Amino acid sequence: MNIALEINGTTEHLDVAPGVTLLDALRERLGVTGPKKGCDRGQCGACTVHIGGRTALSCLTLAATVTQPVTTVEGLSTPERLHPMQRAFAEHDALQCGFCTPGQIMSAVAAADRGLAEPDEIREFMSGNLCRCSAYPTIVAAVRDGASEEGRADATV
Numbered sequence: 001m002n003i004a005l006e007i008n009g010t011t012e013h014l015d016v017a018p019g020v021t022l023l024d025a026l027r028e029r030l031g032v033t034g035p036k037k038g039c040d041r042g043q044c045g046a047c048t049v050h051i052g053g054r055t056a057l058s059c060l061t062l063a064a065t066v067t068q069p070v071t072t073v074e075g076l077s078t079p080e081r082l083h084p085m086q087r088a089f090a091e092h093d094a095l096q097c098g099f100c101t102p103g104q105i106m107s108a109v110a111a112a113d114r115g116l117a118e119p120d121e122i123r124e125f126m127s128g129n130l131c132r133c134s135a136y137p138t139i140v141a142a143v144r145d146g147a148s149e150e151g152r153a154d155a156t157v
């Protein structure tokens with residue numbers, strides 16, 4: 001199938017089999033490796049992206065069904081400027097191996113967009129993003145700070 005995907009503001013044309021997931025299209029065909037393949041069955045959240053501004057598990061999404069713009073963690077920042085949520089994760093050291101971090105950040109941005117600020121709300125919203133390193137306390141702290149900073153325009157590296 002010939003499909004067109006808008007990825008981080010750029011339209012990409014691909015010839016894919018109907019069963020190819022968005023995660024594989026991103027990683028294997030387009031070289032967009034921010035979304036990680038953890039479980040490949042919808043259980044870990046490492047592959048989380050935004051589709052049309054909402055979180056989605058790219059391992060459970062067929063590329064051919066995607067009609068809205070896709071944002072991955074690469075699309076949040078520029079070479080000169082980190083997204084406030086990325087900066088908050090770095091400042092709080094909210095990771096160990098970092099494998100879950102791109103998915104955590106995509107869910108964190110969505111949590112902030114919904115105005116979630118209380119730790120229990122954040123934990124509930126992000127319960128689908130697992131961290132095998134158990135960095136959860138610093139992740140919650142980072143999400144709270146990142147959410148409060150999202151309105152600021154001075155998130156420079």
Ligand code: FES
Nearest residue numbers: 039040042045059
């Ligand atoms: S790789 Fe998609 S949820 Fe685990």
Ligand code: FES
Nearest residue numbers: 096098131132133
């Ligand atoms: S930082 Fe290692 S899995 Fe989360």
